[in-house]
Amino acid sequence: MKHYTAVFIVATLLAFLTVMQYRTAEASRAGADRTDAGLLAAADAHLYRGNRKLSADIASLEQQRAEMAQIANSSGTAESAVNTIVANFEALSGQSAASGPGIQLIAYRRLEQSELIDILNVLRGLGAEALAVNGERISLTAPLDASQFGDTITIEAIGQAQTLADGLKTKGGIIDQLRRGSPAEPTLTEAATLTVPALQTIPGQRELN
Amino acid sequence: MTRPLPPLARQGHFCFLSDIPPLLRYTKSVAFAIHQKRVKIPLLMLFVGLFVGLFFAAQLQAEPTRITNPALPKESLAEMQTGLLTEQEELRAKQRVLQQEISDLEKSGKLSGKLTASLTSNLEAAKTSAGLTEIDGRGVEVVLSDARGQATAERLITAADLRDVIATLAESRPIALAIGNERLAETSSIDAVGDTILVNNTRMLPPFRIFALGDAVAMRGKLANPEKLQNLHHRQSSVGIQFDVFERSSLTIPAYTGSLYPKYLAPEVVR
Numbered sequence: 001m002k003h004y005t006a007v008f009i010v011a012t013l014l015a016f017l018t019v020m021q022y023r024t025a026e027a028s029r030a031g032a033d034r035t036d037a038g039l040l041a042a043a044d045a046h047l048y049r050g051n052r053k054l055s056a057d058i059a060s061l062e063q064q065r066a067e068m069a070q071i072a073n074s075s076g077t078a079e080s081a082v083n084t085i086v087a088n089f090e091a092l093s094g095q096s097a098a099s100g101p102g103i104q105l106i107a108y109r110r111l112e113q114s115e116l117i118d119i120l121n122v123l124r125g126l127g128a129e130a131l132a133v134n135g136e137r138i139s140l141t142a143p144l145d146a147s148q149f150g151d152t153i154t155i156e157a158i159g160q161a162q163t164l165a166d167g168l169k170t171k172g173g174i175i176d177q178l179r180r181g182s183p184a185e186p187t188l189t190e191a192a193t194l195t196v197p198a199l200q201t202i203p204g205q206r207e208l209n
Numbered sequence: 210m211t212r213p214l215p216p217l218a219r220q221g222h223f224c225f226l227s228d229i230p231p232l233l234r235y236t237k238s239v240a241f242a243i244h245q246k247r248v249k250i251p252l253l254m255l256f257v258g259l260f261v262g263l264f265f266a267a268q269l270q271a272e273p274t275r276i277t278n279p280a281l282p283k284e285s286l287a288e289m290q291t292g293l294l295t296e297q298e299e300l301r302a303k304q305r306v307l308q309q310e311i312s313d314l315e316k317s318g319k320l321s322g323k324l325t326a327s328l329t330s331n332l333e334a335a336k337t338s339a340g341l342t343e344i345d346g347r348g349v350e351v352v353l354s355d356a357r358g359q360a361t362a363e364r365l366i367t368a369a370d371l372r373d374v375i376a377t378l379a380e381s382r383p384i385a386l387a388i389g390n391e392r393l394a395e396t397s398s399i400d401a402v403g404d405t406i407l408v409n410n411t412r413m414l415p416p417f418r419i420f421a422l423g424d425a426v427a428m429r430g431k432l433a434n435p436e437k438l439q440n441l442h443h444r445q446s447s448v449g450i451q452f453d454v455f456e457r458s459s460l461t462i463p464a465y466t467g468s469l470y471p472k473y474l475a476p477e478v479v480r
Contacts, residue, residue, distance in 0.1 A: 004254045011258025012265070019266030039403035040286035046402045047293040050410030054300040057468035061307040064470055068314045082328055089335035091476035092395055092469050100473040117372050125398035129474040140393050143380045158474045195477070201382065 053127075091130070094139045094199035098130045102158040102194045103165050105174075108184040111153055116146040119155060119174055126167040128157035132196040139199050161190040294412065301411070304466050308341075340394040340465035344385050346422045348460045349378075349429055354416035354451035356444070360404075363448050366415055368401035371408075373438055374419055375399070377431050383423035385462040389413055392465040409467060416451060425456040 071078040091098035111119075120131055120138060131138040133156075134149050157164055165188055168174045178186040315332065336342050351374055356364035375386060375393070386393040391408045399408050406413045421428055432454045435442050445452045 004250055007251045008254040008258040008261075011255045012262040015259040015262025016266045017262075019263055023266070037283045037286055040283060040290060043402040043405050044286055044289050044293060046400070046407065047290065047297065047410075047412075050407065051293060051296050051300060053410060054297065054304065054467075057470075058300060058303055058307060060468040060470035060472075061304065061311065064468075065307060065311050065314065068311060072314055072317065079325070079328060082332055086328075086331050086335040087476035087478065088471050088474075089339040089341070089469065091474055092471055093335070093338040093340070094395060095335075095338055097477040098474045099477055100471075100475050102473065113376070114369065114373065117376050118369070121372055121398050121400070124396055125400055127396070129396060129471050139379075140375065140395060140397065141379055141383050141386060143382065144376055160473060 094130070094137050094142075096198050097195060098158060099193055099195040100129070100158040101161050101190075101192055102128070102156060103161055103168070104187075104189045104191055104194065105155045105157075105168060105178075106187040107153045107155070107178045107182065108151065108186065109178070109182040110151055111146045111149070113144075113146045115177070116144065116149075116153075120144075122167065122174055123155070123157045123159075123164060126157075126159065126164050128159040128164060130158040130196045132156045135197065137197050137199045142199055142201070156191075156194050156196060158194055158196060165190055297411070301466060304468075308464070308466060339469050340385065340392050341469060343464045344422060344462050346384065346460060347425050347456075347458055348383065348420060348422040348462075349425050349432070350455045350457050350460065351378075351419040351421070351432065352416050352451060352453045352455070353419070353441075356449040356451070358448075361448075363444055364450060365404060366406075366417055366450060368399050368406045370441055371399050371406065371417060371419065373441065374432070377437050378419070378421045378423075378428050380431050381421075381424050381427040383421040383428065385420075385422040387420045387462045389418055390463055392463050394465040394467065394469060396467070396469070397465075409465075420457075420460055420462055422460055422462055429454050429456055 067081065071081050087096065090096040105119075116133070120133075123131060133144075134154055138144065168188060175186055175188060333342070337344065353366045353370060353374065355366055358364060371388060375388075378386065388399070388408045391397070391411055391413075393408075397409050399406070400410075401407065406417070431437060438452075441450070441452050444450045
């Protein structure tokens with residue numbers, strides 16, 4: 001009787017494990033497909049957002065073209081309008097100070113160079129039009145040394161405040177990363193007006209032909 | 210079913226010669242019957258056990274009758290990506306046309322006639338610093354590409370690698386930067402979705418060419434310094450990723466094709 005029971009139990013286990021193994025193998029093949037599909041979906045979502053941003057850029061350019069055409073066809077001077085355009089470009093490139101709505105993010109620990117680079121990149125990707133760290137204007141063409149900023153780092157970004165804030169608060173995103181190894185919770189504040197200074201040094205012109 | 214015993218054997222008698230074959234046959238059939246009983250039941254238990262095991266396994270991983278997490282098949286997503294990339298190309302082409310029209314308007318007699326020489330010069334300088342004009346000069350070209358062989362995390366060039374190279378080049382204060390045909394403006398980002406790298410939301414494929422206008426000797430020195438870009442240098446020697454730096458006596462960096470019409474930023478001073 002014991003022998004028969006043993007045979008029954010072994011047979012049951014054998015069948016169960018065989019089917020489980022087969023299904024696990026099938027699931028991991030399907031899982032790889034789902035992972036690929038997940039990445040494709042994320043890439044598509046990113047492309048979609050990028051294309052919407054391009055459409056918004058095109059709308060801005062069309063507006064700019066219309067304004068320039070109006071200036072060109074008007075009987076008055078274009079000095080005021082062009083001065084505004086020049087001032088905007090100078091503010092965007094860091095040649096002059098700028099202000100506007102945005103966010104202020106304070107981290108209470110030292111940042112690695114790669115961490116700071118990535119945070120600034122995320123903010124640019126979220127539409128930040130100007131950036132400053134500890135009161136110093138940041139530029140893609142200017143040196144950036146995370147070690148000089150100490151244990152408390154204040155990052156300011158001018159842009160759509162809610163978009164910037166929501167992007168930073170994404171699960172597993174910047175705020176979560178800044179919490180790790182930090183003695184205090186990072187502070188994120190939306191501001192109606194921020195002011196960022198001009199770049200301390202403008203890139204040299206020596207190498208132009 | 211066993212064969213019946215020979216008549217005399219049933220009676221307990223044993224007839225030596227004539228009863229042997231039937232006896233033998235009887236013994237064989239009894240033995241067979243016993244054997245059959247011994248084998249049948251375990252076999253039966255085996256099959257029942259297998260059936261029960263299959264039944265439990267099937268129940269455990271039974272698919273629900275309704276799809277609880279529908280997902281588009283991969284093929285549809287790939288098709289969607291193709292469509293989005295086509296749309297992106299069309300939008301960028303439209304963007305380039307608009308930029309050119311704006312530039313033509315600026316240079317046209319109607320507008321330039323209204324501008325003083327200094328105002329025209331200021332406008333050109335501001336556009337140049339913002340990245341809205343094509344620019345020529347000396348500089349460096351950095352080429353990054355994936356290592357050959359099976360794609361692993363170490364062998365692939367990532368968006369983080371590109372950002373690190375840009376940051377290292379920035380230590381020498383370049384005048385202009387570009388990755389491929391994408392000029393980097395102050396609002397540019399270098400992102401990744403999976404293995405796809407996006408610069409200014411434009412998909413980039415290896416080899417990645419980074420162009421920097423400026424002090425070529427200084428930039429080359431920074432990039433060659435083993436204490437900088439340690440991860441890239443390590444992967445170059447360990448798995449063979451391509452990381453080459455070339456000094457160029459003449460580089461052309463394209464103009465930024467996006468819109469630099471600020472939506473939130475306002476200059477502190479307007480002349």
